[in-house]
Amino acid sequence: MKKQGFSLIEVIVGASIMLLATTGILASYNLYLKASLTNTQSIQTALLLEEGVEAVKQLRDASWTNNIAALTNDTPYYLAWDSASSTWQATTTPMLVDSYFARTFTLSSAYRDSSENLTSSSTSGATLDTGVRELAVTVSWSDRGATTTRSLYTYITNLFGN
Numbered sequence: 001m002k003k004q005g006f007s008l009i010e011v012i013v014g015a016s017i018m019l020l021a022t023t024g025i026l027a028s029y030n031l032y033l034k035a036s037l038t039n040t041q042s043i044q045t046a047l048l049l050e051e052g053v054e055a056v057k058q059l060r061d062a063s064w065t066n067n068i069a070a071l072t073n074d075t076p077y078y079l080a081w082d083s084a085s086s087t088w089q090a091t092t093t094p095m096l097v098d099s100y101f102a103r104t105f106t107l108s109s110a111y112r113d114s115s116e117n118l119t120s121s122s123t124s125g126a127t128l129d130t131g132v133r134e135l136a137v138t139v140s141w142s143d144r145g146a147t148t149t150r151s152l153y154t155y156i157t158n159l160f161g162n
Contacts, residue, residue: 041148045139048103049152052137055079055088056105056156062087064158068107068133076104076138101141108134110155118155131158 059067077090111119111126135156140149
C-alpha cells in the first residue's frame, strides 16, 4: 500500500527547518550589525580623544602664554582647524566633528603637594604650579535619544618655556 501525503509532510517539515535557520541567521546578522556600529563609534571616539590631546599639545608648543595660559580654567573650549595657518585654534563656538561628535577640552589648575607630586586640587599644603595644567578632553554624541560621553585626562606642561 502506497502512503499518500507523506511527501507533503516532508515538505512542510523541511520548509519549517529552513524558516528557522533563516530566522536565526537574520537575527545573528542584526546583532552583528548593531555591535559593529557601536564598535565603530567607540573607535572614532578614542581617535578623537587622542587627536584632541595632540591638538592641545600643538597649541602648547606654539605658545604656552598665548594659547594655554590665556585660556580660562574650567571653561569648555572647542578645537577648530585653521587651514590658512595649518594650526589648531581654541574657540568657544560650538563645533561638531563629522556633524555628529561634540569634542571639547577644559583646562584646570594643577597643584603640587609637599612631595612635589601633581594633584588636581589645592589640598592642605599644596601649591599652585603655573607651568602645568590639567587637561580634560571630552567627546560626546547623541544616538537614539541618549547622549554618550567619553573623556581623557592628562597633564600638560610649559615644556618650552614660551
